[in-house]
Amino acid sequence: RKEVEQDPGPFNVPEGATVAFNCTYSNSASQSFFWYRQDCRKEPKLLMSVYSSGNEDGRFTAQLNRASQYISLLIRDSKLSDSATYLCVVSNQGGKLIFGQGTELSVKP
């Protein structure tokens, strides 16, 4: 079993749609959780951290359920510029990042 598993994708959605990404992790001792965004042929960039209380940044909402070891990312009113691969990331105490395989999103006009 992979340490971090994501929806296989790709997701193809029209502009304005709401899209949800799901992620599960296997190590219950994991301490920090993130969503990264990776554009085609570019490096990953931090999109947002994820907290148990849930957090929102504009059109993006992230949720963490430690009991279920589940992380989600919701994008509302999707834009063409949201097209990218979204990586679920889990970190242990030492700062080691463990990445999921990524879910590709394609937003169409």
Added chain:
Amino acid sequence: EAGVAQSPRYKIIEKRQSVAFWCNPISGHATLYWYQQILGQGPKLLIQFQNNGVVDDSQLPKDRFSAERLKGVDSTLKIQPAKLEDSAVYLCASLGGGLAGGTSQYFGPGTRLLVL
């Protein structure tokens, strides 16, 4: 603030040849990481340095891969000899402060390696 620098950006070699990648982290960042990202997968950690010491190299194929960070700043990653399955993007990242979880882990642009 300058970001993480990597070179070369692209490299094509034949199998069994050797190759080296270079990374210069953000100034003052103590922790440096090398990741391998195979097409269609997420990045996988190869090695983590804290200053010039190795923190985690459990997933580094030590029979062919080596890495060093002698002065605790720049780092090099070497593959000798390369195999076809080493074709990937090699990403370097750095983190400021201590070994805390990485809210501020910055990635370089990566080196794309193709082994023929």
